[in-house]
Each structure stands twice: as C-alpha cells, then as structure tokens.
Amino acid sequence: MIPVTRSVLYLDGLSVSFDGFKALNNLSIDLAPGELRAVIGPNGAGKSTMMDVVTGKTRPDEGTALFLGSHDLTVLDETEIANLGIGRKFQKPSVIETLTVEENLELALAGNRSPWQAIMQILRPQDHRSMNEVASRVGLTDALDQLGGALSHGQKQWLEIGMLLLQEPKVLLVDEPAAGMTDSETLKTAELLKSLAGEHTVMVVEHDMEFVEALGCKVTVLHEGRVLAEGSLPHVSSNNEVIDVYLGR
C-alpha cells in the first residue's frame, strides 16, 4: 500500500544497519515541492547513508522511500533514480579528473543517455549555451579547458554543482558543498542554492553552521540515524537535546 503524499521526497521509517550498527534508525523526512532543507548532525548521524538510500546506492532494511509519491526508490537502481530526476553532489568531489571541465559538463548535460546516442551526439548551439551559462554561474568560464584533476578543491566543488545543474534534476541532494571553500565562496554557494529552491527541491547536508545560517531554511537535525529535531535554525538550536548531542555547551 503506497501512502498518498504530495511530497517530492517522502522517507518514512527507514532503517539500515551495517554489521549490527544502525546507520539509520526509523528515519522519516519529507520534502515539499520547491523546498530548501538543511540536514545537520554529527559524524555518523546517518546523513550520507540517507542520501545513499535515496539515490539507490544502499537498500534499506525497512521503510518507505518515495519520489513524487509514486516511484519506489527502494527498488530502483542508481541510473534509474538519476534519470527520474534526483541529482547528487558527493561529499568528496568526484568530478572526472582526466576529462576537462567542459567535458565534465557535457557528460552531465540532460538528455538521452544511451550508448548509441553518445556515439551519434553532436552538441547543438543551445547545449553550448547552457554549458557556458552554467560555467559562468559557477565561476569556471576561464577553466573550461582545464582537466578536472587540475582544479582546486573549491573549484571541484563548483564543478560538481555545475554538473548537478546541467542534469536538470527535480531534486538536488547536496552533500557538504562548502567543504574546502573560502568564506566568500561559502556565501556565494549559499546564495546559489537559495536561488535554486522553488524551481528545484534542494536538500543540503552540511557541518558548517554559518553556512546553514546563510541558507536560512528549515533544518533537520539527525542523530544516531533518526530525526532529533526539525524546524528553523533558532528553533532547533534552542532544543536541549540538540544542544546536548551536537552543538555542545
């Protein structure tokens, strides 16, 4: 029985355990269309595992994960989920290091993904336009010919975000986008993510509290694989349990 939901992403009662360790413990989150949501929590709280479940990398032991109310994410594989419109930026930048920035963007460009299409594909002017547009949006216009491996850590993060944009996903899962960025870059990233919300649904996992503050959105605090608190940042940071486990005294 599939529950009726208007959520873009509906996670209910998810549990995952690795060798007895409960990475997710009855986790429930749902994202409304166009929402921007920050997920925080200490190391091992289950943030990455949650993203792994949503993107099909890890199968949950129990629970429901629905996309747009009808697609069961627990039975689809990574490729199917990506093509449904869930894009992911990894915690560790994982651009293709032996391809140039432009080629990385080209790979991400939305479109048919079959081998035959890949052989026959010729980039149209509008493809170049959208690639250039994204490149300038993430500040990599001058680095188009550089190899992915030659970029700085921050630039790799930007490139990943740019690739995510070109995939034109409905949901963006963004894992620690600000890691390795300077303060001004961090703010720029926050602005970018904020501008994406509305049109896209965005879930950001982050450690950096300043960054979360800059996002100014609803926050979900994870701890030991479950949701500890949910609400605005001032609301959750005044929660005693949250202060105990995460923010510290």
Add this chain to the structure above:
Amino acid sequence: MIGLRLRQLVFASIIALIAYVFLANVMFPASMGVALDSYSLTIVGKYLCFAILAVALDLVWGYCGILSLGHAAFFSLGGYAMGMYLMRQIGERGTYGHPVLPDFMVFLNWEQLPWFWYGFDAFWFAGLMIFFAPGILAFVFGWFAFRSRVSGVYLSIITQALTYALMLAFFRNEMGFGGNNGLTDFKDLLGYPLTSDGVRVWLMLSSGLALLLSLFLCQKLLATKFGRVLVAVRDSESRTRFLGYRVEHFKLVAFVMSAMIAGLAGALYVPQVGIINPGEFSPLASIEVVVWVALGGRGSLYGAALGAIVVNAAKTFFTGFYPEAWLFFLGAMFVISTLYLPRGILGALEDLAQQVKGKAPKLSQEGLS
C-alpha cells in the same frame, strides 16, 4: 601537440610500410633487392595482427578500465572461423581425399559434417563469423558480468577462466575443431595458393590496412561523447551511474567491439602462420597481450600498436639468437615499464619531447588514473 605528432608518426609509419611493400612487392617486383622475401612478409604480417589485437585490448583496458585477461580467446575464435573456411577449401586434396569432411573428421570416423561447420565453405559466411563468433561470446559474457557489476581483478580472473575453459573444450576431439592439432594443412584462400608470394603480400597488406582501419575507427569512436563516457567509467564508475548512464551498456558495447576487432586480427593471423590450435587460447597468450599494451602505452591506441610490434620484434630476435634469454628479457621489459615508464614507450617519448622543448609536462588526458 607533441603527443599528437608522435601518434601521427606511428600512423604514418604503418602507411609507409604498406606503401613500401605495395610498391616493392606488387608494383615493381622485378627490381630485385628491395622486395621483402616471404619470410619477412609473414613475420611483419604477424606483428601487424598482434598490433590489431593490442588496439582491441587497449580500447577496453586503456579507455574503459576493463582489464581483460582473455582477449586471446576472441582472437582465437576469429582464427578458428577463418581456419574452418580454409579447411573446407582443401576439398578432395586432403590425405584421405574426402570431398567434404576435413581429414581429422575422416580419421575420427565421422559420417557427416557437424552442423556448425555448415556454411564455412562460403567466404562471406566465414567472414561474418570472424566477427560474430567472438562478438556473441563477448556479448553473452559481458551481459552477465557487467550486469552483476563484476569488475576489477574479479573480472580479470573470470576472463582468464573463460579462455582457459575454451582451451580445454577445443582440445577435445568431440568438439569438432580438430582437437589437439587444431586446423592446419591449409591450401587455398579464395582459390589462390596460400604459399604463393602473391597471397602472402596481400595478406600482409590486408593486415596493415586492417590495423589502420581499427586505429581509425577506435579513434573516431573515442572522440565522440561515447569515448568520454568510457573514460568516466574507467575513472569513476559509480559517479557515472549517478549521472544517469547505464554503465553496463557502455561497457558491453566497448567489449563487443573490442572482441570483434580481436577476431579480425585472429582471422588475418591464421592464414599467415598456417595453423590454429587450442594453444592459442592459453591464458599466457592473453597475458602477453596485456604486456604489449602496458609497455607500448596504455590508454593510447598507437602506443598499444607500437608495444605489440616492439615486443614481438624483440621476441623474434631473442628466440632466434638467445632463446634462453627471451623470458628474462620479457620479464625485465615488464618490470622496467612498470617502474620507469608508467605510460609506456609512447608516454615516455612524449615526456622526453616535452622536456626537450622545455615545457613542463602537462597531465595527459590519456594518462593512467
């Protein structure tokens, strides 16, 4: 730029070789002294076939990260398809004089031709089988292996098992491929005697053209987005999946193409050496191909071709003059290339040329990950 020029140099050398043989042996055979004798022709033709096989392996290993240790199997299947055609061409001239059955079948008291030998009297059919036999095997094998996400060293091991299993199967007389002795005593190809100089020249020229064609086709393919997806799979397979690419389909297409090219190499090889037997399936044969590619320069089709020719020329030299030193030399080449030439001969030449030009070596796109 320099890498490009070196590649053009390899390509141009092959063209020059073909042009030389064409002029010296076909157009002006009368002007003595410049034409290659049939021994050299066959040797060069063999090297060219090995170079095609190396290009085939480099397509999947160098660009897609699939380390196949069973490529000799596809080479041999192509060779067997050609061998079967050549056997049917013998006709009544066999030792037992049977109009249809090859000698080994008469010897085994077989009454009629097994069904899978039908059609091999026609060259066009054998010509298709040269591609289809290895292609279908690669498709079935790759379908299951890539779908189950077998990769890395596990995939290498099962490709070894594949070629080993085929070797054991082809050794059996009941299989109907001549057992231990394989297929040999060939007489004609398309009605022309195989031992004639003319046929040898044309076989060598065809091998050269086939090498150019496979280099050209693979390069064209790799220059498309397909090639970039392959590189992405090689360097970050899971990332490519999250981008929405069906990695197993891309691997399968590359693997089947590679197997077909290897089959073509085998088919050109067999009439030049005059025999195909199950020994060609030996696991060692496949590993040798990996050494050629590694030594020449993995991830550069021209390097792979160069490696095959260099190693095999060295093999001819050493086994002729210092037979006991050959295996030591092969081992030493592999160790040296792993330690000092991580991008193979071609990569080292590129770096050298860069240094001479006084530029800092740029991280090559085709470098190892």
